[in-house]
Amino acid sequence: MRYDTPSLERWNSRAYDSSFGYVSTQGAPLVDLLDPRPGERVLDLGCGTGVLTAQIAFRGADVLGIDGSAAMIEKALAQYPGMNFIIGDGHDFTVVDPYDAVFSNAALHWMSRDPVAVIASVREALKPGGRFVAEMGGAGNCAELTTAMLTAWREYGLREPDLPWYFPTPAEYARRLEQEGFVVRLLEYFDRPTPLDECPGGAADWVRMFASSVLEGLPPEIVEPLLGRVNELAAPALRRESGWMADYVRLRFAAVRR
Numbered sequence: 001m002r003y004d005t006p007s008l009e010r011w012n013s014r015a016y017d018s019s020f021g022y023v024s025t026q027g028a029p030l031v032d033l034l035d036p037r038p039g040e041r042v043l044d045l046g047c048g049t050g051v052l053t054a055q056i057a058f059r060g061a062d063v064l065g066i067d068g069s070a071a072m073i074e075k076a077l078a079q080y081p082g083m084n085f086i087i088g089d090g091h092d093f094t095v096v097d098p099y100d101a102v103f104s105n106a107a108l109h110w111m112s113r114d115p116v117a118v119i120a121s122v123r124e125a126l127k128p129g130g131r132f133v134a135e136m137g138g139a140g141n142c143a144e145l146t147t148a149m150l151t152a153w154r155e156y157g158l159r160e161p162d163l164p165w166y167f168p169t170p171a172e173y174a175r176r177l178e179q180e181g182f183v184v185r186l187l188e189y190f191d192r193p194t195p196l197d198e199c200p201g202g203a204a205d206w207v208r209m210f211a212s213s214v215l216e217g218l219p220p221e222i223v224e225p226l227l228g229r230v231n232e233l234a235a236p237a238l239r240r241e242s243g244w245m246a247d248y249v250r251l252r253f254a255a256v257r258r
């Protein structure tokens, strides 16, 4: 395990539960798909503040939450005393005793440096026959949001930002799972337009929360006008009378280690 992963401090863990709790709320059906049984050993990869980890524990499983962000783990430990959380990177974590299942919600697309290494680490953490149940962003996720960002950056004469995510197609991810020793039992690919109820600042707030790395190194005086332009460009597709809507596309799968 790695204990110091400051580069993963990509967002504010205090704001995470209050403003972006929808991420874990929408993960509840994934816990049903995991169907944790009393006494099973489950690892929650990219557990964030531990909301879903706690739901899995509530069903009687013995759960370990792993996250790359020290702030997330600190908050998880504070919120759920007595539960097990540890800092670790999805690319290269190792466990002593293999688990019955690895669960992951809304986190695998952040582990973009080497997705194959992530799948291989998950495989090594599982017993033969162990389940890998996860949901992540899929190809086309946030396409309107990212197109607005790229256009605004171009208009301001800025170098194209490196987007921090890995959004695979279902075919690509299934192939990688199979190549790394999994049998894919279920794979769903679907649109999930998601109200950004807690983003009064619209797409600009979303960029600040989920893509803050693209703002690093920019001259401070251009950040606000640049994000204002992102809002103007994204609004026709994403702003409704009721508020902003993110154009999420998800991949949800259940695979079994051979």
Ligand SMILES: C[S@@+](CC[C@H](N)C(=O)[O-])C[C@H]1O[C@@H](n2cnc3c(N)ncnc32)[C@H](O)[C@@H]1O
Binding pocket: 008, 010, 023, 024, 027, 045, 046, 047, 048, 049, 050, 051, 052, 066, 067, 068, 069, 072, 088, 089, 090, 091, 104, 105, 106, 107, 110, 111
């Ligand atoms: C959108 S949050 C989801 C958190 C939680 N699973 C939930 O459903 O609320 C994504 C999480 O992935 C974590 N993460 C990102 N890259 C990671 C990595 N390489 N290794 C471990 N965790 C990582 C982040 O720190 C963050 O807590």
